[in-house]
Amino acid sequence: MTESTTLDIWNPGWPDPFRPTVDADDEYADLVDALREVQEAVTRSLPTPEAAAEAAATLREVARQMRSHEVDEDTQIAGKRWDIPGKAHALAPVLHIDTVTDTTATGRVTVGRFHSGRYAMNGGVTPLIFDELLARLANSAGRPWGRTAYLNVNFRALAPLHTELTVTAELVGQEGRKRFLRGAMYHGDILVADVDGLWVELKPEQTQNISKDLEGRDR
Numbered sequence: 129m130t131e132s133t134t135l136d137i138w139n140p141g142w143p144d145p146f147r148p149t150v151d152a153d154d155e156y157a158d159l160v161d162a163l164r165e166v167q168e169a170v171t172r173s174l175p176t177p178e179a180a181a182e183a184a185a186t187l188r189e190v191a192r193q194m195r196s197h198e199v200d201e202d203t204q205i206a207g208k209r210w211d212i213p214g215k216a217h218a219l220a221p222v223l224h225i226d227t228v229t230d231t232t233a234t235g236r237v238t239v240g241r242f243h244s245g246r247y248a249m250n251g252g253v254t255p256l257i258f259d260e261l262l263a264r265l266a267n268s269a270g271r272p273w274g275r276t277a278y279l280n281v282n283f284r285a286l287a288p289l290h291t292e293l294t295v296t297a298e299l300v301g302q303e304g305r306k307r308f309l310r311g312a313m314y315h316g317d318i319l320v321a322d323v324d325g326l327w328v329e330l331k332p333e334q335t336q337n338i339s340k341d342l343e344g345r346d347r
């Protein structure tokens with residue numbers, strides 16, 4: 129991390145329901161790392177039917193254990209570890225955010241076969257990475273909470289697997305509640321994708337009861 133970095137772990141403008149309510153420890157991060165290992169290993173495998181059945185039983189036993197620790201979404205840790213790459217959310221590729229200034233952000237990401245389309249990054253994963261970095265920038269530097277209104281992604285070249293890609297983001301304009309951002313993803317000097325994004329600052333009534341707004345929509 130460079131001297132000029134103002135990397136926010138938590139932006140005070142964000143609504144409380146997104147704040148972790150218990151201290152996560154390294155064991156929790158390790159659990160999500162282990163889950164990522166399972167995702168990659170299963171993706172890469174062709175087990176015998178017997179081995180598949182045995183693994184399925186083991187995984188269902190883990191799911192049973194985790195269900196006995198279930199909490200509501202405001203209380204869970206997954207997706208809220210702003211201090212670690214991937215935020216302890218197994219869906220997200222592990223994005224290492226190196227710098228966040230008032231108007232720029234940079235990061236690095238390497239994906240494996242779990243996030244592959246066919247021998248290259250799946251086209252749905254690229255927006256996920258852009259959303260992560262651009263959202264971090266859009267909502268940094270004390271700016272009030274905003275939501276993604278659009279992400280227009282251009283795929284310029286195949287994004288290779290098992291290879292570090294660099295990702296950049298820039299705040300290019302603000303008009304009232306609207307924040308316009310641009311981003312790019314590179315394999316070395318090769319531009320593999322770029323993006324235009326709009327974040328719209330929430331009105332006060334949109335930040336109240338944010339978890340209630342979302343209730344029932346994730347089931």
Ligand SMILES: CCCCCCCCCCCC(=O)SCCNC(=O)CCNC(=O)[C@H](O)C(C)(C)COP(=O)(O)OP(=O)(O)OC[C@H]1O[C@@H](n2cnc3c(N)ncnc32)[C@H](O)[C@@H]1OP(=O)(O)O
Pocket residue numbers: 146206207208217259263274275276277278304305306326328329330331
């Ligand atoms: C995994 C772990 C996570 C862990 C949690 C961590 C969170 C990380 C961040 C995640 C953020 C997300 O991904 S959020 C998920 C993806 N996004 C969403 O679900 C958003 C759903 N949409 C909305 O909620 C709404 O549409 C908003 C808030 C975006 C905008 O609604 P609104 O507030 O009523 O806006 P409105 O007054 O109509 O418009 C304001 C201005 O913006 C313009 N505008 C609005 N939408 C658009 C649009 N799509 N394209 C062009 N322009 C637009 C309008 O023309 C207007 O311009 P003018 O007339 O003023 O010029």
